[in-house]
Amino acid sequence: SQKIEQNSEALNIQEGKTATLTCNYTNYSPAYLQWYRQDPGRGPVFLLLIRENEKEKRKERLKVTFDTTLKQSLFHITASQPADSATYLCALGGGADGLTFGKGTHLIIQP
């Protein structure tokens, strides 16, 4: 069955450093991959979408890579700030029936 794996443990990063989150998948060939941010008690908020034929996408301090050979996406936040602390969700899409989400990685940026 399809499986998406994200770091299950919380990731602690010092302010100003680059945070790197990993999303691995198996038994899946997604055409698109999305990243969302979720704060406690709130709905997910879209951050970035990358297509299978794109290697890398950037938006301000965010960068996403998509390696279909390794079946992996990396999500980077550069110059991290305490306000970046949240849970980050990886989601895969390839059909008409919406997205399949990973369980998320809880990121903590320490001042």
Add this chain to the structure above:
Amino acid sequence: NAGVTQTPKFQVLKTGQSMTLQCAQDMNHEYMSWYRQDPGMGLRLIHYSVGAGITDQGEVPNGYNVSRSTTEDFPLRLLSAAPSQTSVYFCASSYGSGAYNEQFFGPGTRLTVL
């Protein structure tokens, strides 16, 4: 622009009761969907709709019904609530297919079934 709105925010039901979770969007999006989020499980797709009058099942549809009579509204009905349906429910919408487009999520409904 209110985006995606959901009501109620919180709900407590007894086993066997029925209820409808409301979802509305004012962005003229064709695609709407319902997810549930449980601790340690991530978001799972319940039902989705690609336009008014068209609905389909997602990963975990059992115990839920949906209909889409207008572009704006996509209610989720629990026919006979069970404790296993205790969860946080999110409605989402997008311009096109949820797989290929940015999803806009509502604030969620926290449901407890006793």
